[in-house]
Amino acid sequence: MVKFKLKFIDHRPVYIPKLTYHRGGLSLKKDVEIFVTKSEKDNLLRMKNGNKKCFIEIKEMKEKLEEEVKENVDR
């Protein structure tokens, strides 16, 4: 599955119960980065607080992302 990296930029903490690469759920605070699939990325990038987005995408080389997912992800 294609991996993407998102950064949570909203000041309101949220809990996401299910993500492909974070099966146990995730508590997100500002500036936390997560790995997501394409459809999760599309969904999360639409999340807004008022007019402000809650997530931004962090663009990285595909190989580097693969490596980071292996190291950090709770499967």
Add this chain to the structure above:
Amino acid sequence: MSIGDNARFGYDAFLGVAEETTFGSTATSASFTYVEFGTESLKRTREELKLESINTSRDFRRRLTMNETVEGAVECDLNVASDAVVYIMKQAMGGTVASEVETAAVSYKHTFYQGDMENNKGTSTADDVKSLTFRVAKGAHDTSTTNMWDFNGCRVNNLSIKGEVGSPVIMTAELVGKTASLCSTVPTVAFSNVAPCTFIGATVEVGDSLDSTTAESFTGFEVSINNNLVSDTNARVLGERTVKILPPTRREIGLKLTQRYDTTTAYQRAIDETSMAIIIKLDSLQTIGAAATTYSMHIKLPTCYFNSNMPEIGDFGVITHELEVSPISSNTSTGYSIQLEMFNATANYE
């Protein structure tokens, strides 16, 4: 596999809320916010009519369907950090919301005014919010076969907020809607990370006016907003099986308080017909970011009358009494029967 061989589970369900700016027009997928809930019972039903006409047989031979109805209730813990909970309360109030910054980019105060559910835009550039769409997945949300329903045109007929010793504060919204449709766009669900309000953060203050209230000791409260929505024939038109409008009529606020009986004050308030102001304060006791403000809300009832009440003796234990209170509006142009103040981290609810 035959139909019925598999299973879906309640734990896998989710419920999202989004605002509609056109009554009965399903909100876009991107606008939903999700809430952890206790129970939901939203259903789309159609009345059945088996024709009684004589047909040379003992059997019915014609079955027609008539009015379509969307009704149900949603019960969840009261979490003022959850926008979905706030949207439901805002719709039940029906009016505008004024937001102000408490601490820049951290905490905000919102005042929810009562209104008519039609003309309630917060600023001239915003849209009126006419109703809500509820997106409900009844199990299995992360598979390709997820079935979700979008219940549109939903308005809150009755909202109740209840707190008692030993429990979280519970909000129940009885909803009436227009129609429902199946939806297959699977969203990524996110919840607020803040815990809901419990009885520990609940206080009830009573006084002559809202500016001079002091806390009294109670063991429970239940406040309700009944919007008396019209959803019968008068809300329908020829040519459509769904409701055309869902107008709110008389707004009736109810309040029940339970208390240990130790004085005749409540009795005297009832007999003297004393007008009292009551503020119910619900606090999650969690600060909003680094600000001193906590996620909390105040339910303001400026003109309340205690109804006749006296304790009853049923056993040898502690005597309690249940106080029925009638919050109404004062007879002034700026009077109101209920107003909500909320403190959270969302910038605005225009």
